Amino acid sequence: MKAIVFATNNKHKISEIQAILGDQFSIIPLSEIGCTEDIPETSLTIEGNAMQKATYVNEKYKVDCFADDTGLEVEALDGQPGVKSARYAGPGHDFDANVTKLLRELNGQLSRRARFKTVISLITSDNEMLFEGIINGIITAERRGNEGFGYDPVFIPDGYDKTFAEMPAELKNSISHRAIATRKLIKFLKENY
Ligand code: IMP
Numbered sequence: 001m002k003a004i005v006f007a008t009n010n011k012h013k014i015s016e017i018q019a020i021l022g023d024q025f026s027i028i029p030l031s032e033i034g035c036t037e038d039i040p041e042t043s044l045t046i047e048g049n050a051m052q053k054a055t056y057v058n059e060k061y062k063v064d065c066f067a068d069d070t071g072l073e074v075e076a077l078d079g080q081p082g083v084k085s086a087r088y089a090g091p092g093h094d095f096d097a098n099v100t101k102l103l104r105e106l107n108g109q110l111s112r113r114a115r116f117k118t119v120i121s122l123i124t125s126d127n128e129m130l131f132e133g134i135i136n137g138i139i140t141a142e143r144r145g146n147e148g149f150g151y152d153p154v155f156i157p158d159g160y161d162k163t164f165a166e167m168p169a170e171l172k173n174s175i176s177h178r179a180i181a182t183r184k185l186i187k188f189l190k191e192n193y
Pocket residue numbers: 068069070071072085086087093095098148149150151152164176
């Protein structure tokens with residue numbers, strides 16, 4: 001069986017991808033290759049951060065690997081919070097504070113258009129590739145729904161009338177930015193790896 005490292009310790013992300021790939025591939029978490037340090041994420045772009053994480057693991061541990069990075073880009077805020085989505089309201093990954101800041105910044109703005117963007121960077125001995133997943137939508141005036149995480153309670157994808165947090169997880173996970181990028185990665189791995 002072919003094995004590839006996913007540069008994350010998020011067990012949920014690992015099992016989601018492993019389930020789609022089936023038993024053709026084995027997805028290895030960072031903990032299994034002895035990588036316990038914080039991987040630097042200092043790039044100013046989502047693409048750059050995904051590349052930085054995959055490059056770090058590939059160079060230090062000499063393994064084929066992929067890494068992901070995601071951000072919410074809001075039109076009226078010139079693409080912010082973007083690469084800073086996890087720490088928009090300050091260090092500490094506080095989802096609630098980030099949403100509060102976003103709603104405050106959008107108060108009185110004419111456009112509430114936004115998009116989620118996921119970039120997956122893959123590095124193998126033969127290839128260096130980027131896979132992108134984008135979903136467009138709008139930011140609501142207030143929170144709606146309890147599912148999901150992060151900015152889900154204030155994001156309505158185009159073509160729907162519910163926020164990500166009002167949708168069943170299966171629906172969100174089948175249409176999301178991460179699903180789109182992941183499907184591209186999986187297609188590539190199945191055909192080329
Ligand atoms: P990460 O790169 O997957 O860790 O995502 C960075 C940040 O983007 C997270 O901390 C969340 O604030 C936000 N984010 C990423 N994916 C989603 C999503 O599917 N829904 C809502 N927020 C998300």
